[in-house]
Amino acid sequence: xxxxxxxxxxxxxxxxxxxxxxxxxxxxxxxxxxxxxxxEIVHYISELSGSMNSGDYRMIADAHKIINALYRxxxxxxxxxxxxxxxxxxxxxxxxxxxxxxxxxxxxxxxxPYHDKAALMxxxxxxxxxxxxxxxxxxxILDFYQLSKFSKDFRKPSIKAELDVxxxxxxQLKQRFPxxxxxxxxxxxxxxxxxxxxxxxQMFDGILDIENLVxxxxxxxxxxxxxxxxxxxxxxxxxxxEIRAGMxxxxxxxxxxxxxxxxxxxxxxxxxxxxxxxxxxxxVHGAWAQGCLCKLDAEYTYGINQWVHGFSIVDxxxxxxxxxxxxxxxxxxxxx
Numbered sequence: 001x002x003x004x005x006x007x008x009x010x011x012x013x014x015x016x017x018x019x020x021x022x023x024x025x026x027x028x029x030x031x032x033x034x035x036x037x038x039x040e041i042v043h044y045i046s047e048l049s050g051s052m053n054s055g056d057y058r059m060i061a062d063a064h065k066i067i068n069a070l071y072r073x074x075x076x077x078x079x080x081x082x083x084x085x086x087x088x089x090x091x092x093x094x095x096x097x098x099x100x101x102x103x104x105x106x107x108x109x110x111x112x113p114y115h116d117k118a119a120l121m122x123x124x125x126x127x128x129x130x131x132x133x134x135x136x137x138x139x140x141i142l143d144f145y146q147l148s149k150f151s152k153d154f155r156k157p158s159i160k161a162e163l164d165v166x167x168x169x170x171x172q173l174k175q176r177f178p179x180x181x182x183x184x185x186x187x188x189x190x191x192x193x194x195x196x197x198x199x200x201x202q203m204f205d206g207i208l209d210i211e212n213l214v215x216x217x218x219x220x221x222x223x224x225x226x227x228x229x230x231x232x233x234x235x236x237x238x239x240x241x242e243i244r245a246g247m248x249x250x251x252x253x254x255x256x257x258x259x260x261x262x263x264x265x266x267x268x269x270x271x272x273x274x275x276x277x278x279x280x281x282x283x284v285h286g287a288w289a290q291g292c293l294c295k296l297d298a299e300y301t302y303g304i305n306q307w308v309h310g311f312s313i314v315d316x317x318x319x320x321x322x323x324x325x326x327x328x329x330x331x332x333x334x335x336x
């Protein structure tokens with residue numbers, strides 16, 4: 001073995017005979033086959049020496065050190081790794097939907113068919129009065145009770161019944177807001193359906209999905225598939241399940257702002273809260289949690305909860321994306 005190779009061979013003095021006999025050939029073979037895989041190098045050494053044991057794998061590492069240092073100009077403290085057959089990693093399909101509207105009505109947590117008709121009709125009436133040009137159905141619009149992982153009462157409405165109620169609602173919505181753009185975003189309850197398909201009926205994945213069952217396109221609804229949320233200028237709107245906050249949170253609006261560090265409007269928690277803060281340069285940021293439009297006496301809470309009915313309307317106030325959020329709380333059949 002060449003004298004200048006020794007300083008790069010950590011195992012030379014324990015296995016000097018094998019190094020002296022084969023290292024020169026191994027180095028030259030790797031140089032002649034730069035794209036060779038580890039398996040191919042092992043095969044070559046096995047043929048060269050007549051055997052291959054665990055200690056011989058150190059010779060491969062030392063051979064690469066020699067080649068990097070003496071033939072490729074790479075120092076010992078840096079290994080230039082080339083993995084030619086390694087493909088790029090899979091990229092996420094999640095994305096944001098940027099919208100350009102002047103005034104949007106945001107409805108969350110209707111939970112059809114467990115909706116509160118009076119609260120829902122009031123929200124639509126206010127949206128009509130304020131002449132909104134867009135509506136965001138911001139998650140948990142459907143409930144999918146029968147696909148819940150929790151104990152279920154099979155006397156409750158079926159999935160078909162839920163979808164029938166929802167289709168009727170969409171038809172009514174289009175009649176009341178014929179010029180408005182309507183968006184539908186997933187919440188965690190809609191994910192119940194996808195999760196059930198994945199766990200119980202994988203062969204129908206891509207065939208049986210909400211998009212096909214509801215026919216959003218046929219109903220004139222923009223389905224925000226794989227969207228994290230909506231960007232309404234400088235305001236980010238999500239359902240709320242996208243950020244994990246744990247249970248027992250007192251000020252959910254502040255908690256979400258601290259996690260997102262961005263202007264944020266969300267539902268999911270069935271509560272009306274806001275948190276406003278000001279940066280050192282005078283910019284005002286905030287987070288807004290809006291109430292639900294479902295029945296407040298859910299069986300699994302035994303009617304003991306802090307839920308409130310509510311919705312919101314957001315206005316775009318400048319071309320730069322400035323905005324205003326108006327949270328509406330519904331008490332005793334009227335807005336507060």
